[in-house]
Amino acid sequence: MLGRGAARALGALRGVRGGAPPARSLGLSRRLLSFEKVLDKDHSLPKPCWGKDMRRLFDQFTKKCEDGSWIQLASYEQISAQRSQDFSAFIHAYFPSASEVINKEKLSQAQLFTRGFEDGMGFEYVMFYNKAEKRIVCVFQGGPHLQGMPGFFHGGATATIIDATVGMNAIVSGGIVMTANLNINFKSPIPLCSTVLINSQLDKIEGRKLFVSCKVQSIDGKILYTEATSLFIMLEPKKKKYDLKEAVLNPLPA
Numbered sequence: 510m511l512g513r514g515a516a517r518a519l520g521a522l523r524g525v526r527g528g529a530p531p532a533r534s535l536g537l538s539r540r541l542l543s544f545e546k547v548l549d550k551d552h553s554l555p556k557p558c559w560g561k562d563m564r565r566l567f568d569q570f571t572k573k574c575e576d577g578s579w580i581q582l583a584s585y586e587q588i589s590a591q592r593s594q595d596f597s598a599f600i601h602a603y604f605p606s607a608s609e610v611i612n613k614e615k616l617s618q619a620q621l622f623t624r625g626f627e628d629g630m631g632f633e634y635v636m637f638y639n640k641a642e643k644r645i646v647c648v649f650q651g652g653p654h655l656q657g658m659p660g661f662f663h664g665g666a667t668a669t670i671i672d673a674t675v676g677m678n679a680i681v682s683g684g685i686v687m688t689a690n691l692n693i694n695f696k697s698p699i700p701l702c703s704t705v706l707i708n709s710q711l712d713k714i715e716g717r718k719l720f721v722s723c724k725v726q727s728i729d730g731k732i733l734y735t736e737a738t739s740l741f742i743m744l745e746p747k748k749k750k751y752d753l754k755e756a757v758l759n760p761l762p763a
């Protein structure tokens with residue numbers, strides 16, 4: 510999914526706010542900017558369902574964006590490219606057997622898993638990217654529909670938001686990538702409806718492999734809830750029968 514998720518995720522890079530200079534002037538490539546989402550709202554902006562911790566951290570990181578060292582990443586449910594025939598061609602090129610299952614109509618109805626919940630009930634999050642430090646910080650407030658053991662987040666929900674965060678970090682460096690391995694150590698249960706910080710770091714790139722690690726901590730940094738390491742693989746360029754780069758540089762209208 511992340512090949513497609515990659516496109517969705519890179520749509521996030523369109524969002525540079527808080528008076529920060531345009532992403533292009535920050536050195537982000539046109540390629541990144543080209544993954545534009547044209548539908549629905551940007552879920553990474555403050556909502557009434559955000560608690561005071563989420564809102565305060567949003568304001569703190571938005572402030573850090575003012576000098577251009579950090580970029581806030583917008584987040585949508587879908588990208589315009591997903592609706593185009595070209596995106597079906599992309600799936601066919603990389604995963605021909607999947608293209609027998611996913612038709613254009615299904616693709617147009619699909620939406621990002623983490624954005625499929627009612628406001629405040631599931632994943633509320635906003636990510637900030639520091640290119641120089643190869644870091645992405647995710648401020649995450651999980652809702653009551655993410656419960657596992659009573660009163661705590663489901664481990665799969667924690668894994669999901671980790672995958673989204675380390676995945677975004679891999680995407681901003683590697684483009685179209687997929688999760689090959691995700692290794693999680695659950696150290697302490699995360700109280701339901703709390704706000705936590707996910708700090709991810711791109712550790713190294715070896716050929717097509719990107720290694721990204723992260724920590725999930727309480728907002729005061731005193732509790733380490735979860736640690737994870739991950740491996741992302743850039744999709745094999747030689748298998749490419751379709752020029753995704755060109756498609757995203759010149760996206761079709763939705």
Ligand SMILES: CCCCCCCCCC(=O)SCCNC(=O)CCNC(=O)[C@H](O)C(C)(C)COP(=O)(O)OP(=O)(O)OC[C@H]1O[C@@H](n2cnc3c(N)ncnc32)[C@H](O)[C@@H]1OP(=O)(O)O
Nearest residue numbers: 510511514517518672673676677687688689690742744745
């Ligand atoms: C706002 C949007 C947010 C978006 C972020 C959301 C994040 C969500 C991300 C996902 O959930 S993605 C969905 C879950 N992942 C998958 O479904 C991937 C399924 N696996 C595959 O499709 C392929 O296995 C994969 C594309 C990952 C790799 O296949 P390839 O044929 O391109 O690679 P290949 O097998 O040739 O391996 C390339 C290198 O990686 C290594 N490798 C591959 N898989 C590995 C693995 N699992 N562990 C360790 N090494 C691995 C492999 O040994 C080799 O190393 P060397 O180059 O040194 O020889």
